[in-house]
Amino acid sequence: MAESDFKNKEKLLFRSGYIAIIGRPNVGKSTLLNRILGEKVAIVSPKPQTTRNRITGIRTTDSSQIIFLDTPGIHQGHSLMNRRLLDTALQTLDEVDGVLWLFDARDKIEQEEERIAEMLGGVETPVLIVLNKIDLVSKGKLLPLIERCAQLLPGKEIVPVSALQGEGVDLVLRIVEGWLLEGPRYFTEGEYTDQSERFLASEIVREKVFLLTREEIPYGVAVTIDEFTEKTEKNVLVIIATIHTDRDSHKGILIGRRGSMLKEFGKQARQDLEALFGCRIFLELFVRVDPGWTQNPRLLTEMGVG
Numbered sequence: 405m406a407e408s409d410f411k412n413k414e415k416l417l418f419r420s421g422y423i424a425i426i427g428r429p430n431v432g433k434s435t436l437l438n439r440i441l442g443e444k445v446a447i448v449s450p451k452p453q454t455t456r457n458r459i460t461g462i463r464t465t466d467s468s469q470i471i472f473l474d475t476p477g478i479h480q481g482h483s484l485m486n487r488r489l490l491d492t493a494l495q496t497l498d499e500v501d502g503v504l505w506l507f508d509a510r511d512k513i514e515q516e517e518e519r520i521a522e523m524l525g526g527v528e529t530p531v532l533i534v535l536n537k538i539d540l541v542s543k544g545k546l547l548p549l550i551e552r553c554a555q556l557l558p559g560k561e562i563v564p565v566s567a568l569q570g571e572g573v574d575l576v577l578r579i580v581e582g583w584l585l586e587g588p589r590y591f592t593e594g595e596y597t598d599q600s601e602r603f604l605a606s607e608i609v610r611e612k613v614f615l616l617t618r619e620e621i622p623y624g625v626a627v628t629i630d631e632f633t634e635k636t637e638k639n640v641l642v643i644i645a646t647i648h649t650d651r652d653s654h655k656g657i658l659i660g661r662r663g664s665m666l667k668e669f670g671k672q673a674r675q676d677l678e679a680l681f682g683c684r685i686f687l688e689l690f691v692r693v694d695p696g697w698t699q700n701p702r703l704l705t706e707m708g709v710g
């Protein structure tokens with residue numbers, strides 16, 4: 405093949421992939437993401453404590469698409485709830501196309517990092533260690549840290565950067581692009597945001613049902629968002645959601661005595677939603693018995709299952 409044929413072939417190949425960004429709070433994950441995304445930000449907002457991985461940004465070019473995920477659970481304690489988060493996190497690490505692990509170059513490596521390194525050592529996924537905030541440390545302090553990271557995860561690449569000033573960020577991006585395989589453009593411009601916010605809202609309500617009810621109830625429950633309207637002038641987001649249950653006998657439990665259970669779902673979900681969307685939330689919940697919901701294509705599509 406002539407060289408120009410190679411070039412043409414390369415051009416036709418679209419590459420895409422999911423990349424998890426992990427690291428302690430304040431190491432600079434959002435700052436790095438903003439740098440990488442530049443104007444191409446799809447969504448970057450405060451993170452909720454959901455069990456799902458959140459898309460925090462999408463970078464699309466003519467030839468590639470990178471979908472960045474936030475992976476809750478990795479840097480959290482050990483409560484029962486966090487066990488669930490951790491399982492999700494572990495599963496994610498296995499399924500993504502690469503992991504960016506951020507450190508603040510001023511921080512010490514502790515037990516927590518060793519635990520995470522152990523998890524990462526057990527997956528095939530490529531990992532890049534990013535030492536951030538190098539503008540704040542001297543070379544003399546940086547070198548021991550680089551050595552320590554090399555011991556922590558032998559064989560993995562380490563890139564020192566300053567997300568704030570931009571130094572090293574191009575290299576990070578080049579390495580990540582090297583991980584991408586041929587794949588589809590998962591998201592088109594604008595497609596992502598609204599969908600995902602509705603989905604997140606339904607997940608938060610579902611999570612409250614999961615946490616506040618017991619046994620078989622959560623598994624027969626689905627949540628749909630019937631209205632999701634931003635009232636900009638009042639800085640309030642109106643969300644109306646329905647909790648669908650496949651059993652008549654569960655309806656009473658979900659509503660509770662004089663509506664107390666439903667009220668509690670609403671109260672807790674609203675708090676999370678306000679933290680997530682950064683505005684006041686008007687949340688109204690309904691319960692509906694919907695015996696065939698697991699067979700209902702519209703519902704399943706809406707929930708992202710179909």
Ligand code: GDP
Nearest residue numbers: 429430431432433434435536537566567568569
């Ligand atoms: P996250 O919690 O990991 O998302 O961290 P953020 O991106 O919110 O950053 C936490 C703080 O560190 C913010 O005040 C940032 O401005 C600051 N920061 C992030 N990256 C750098 C960097 O490279 N150099 C310096 N000096 N500050 C940084």
Ligand code: MG
Nearest residue numbers: 430433434435
């Ligand atoms: Mg952040």
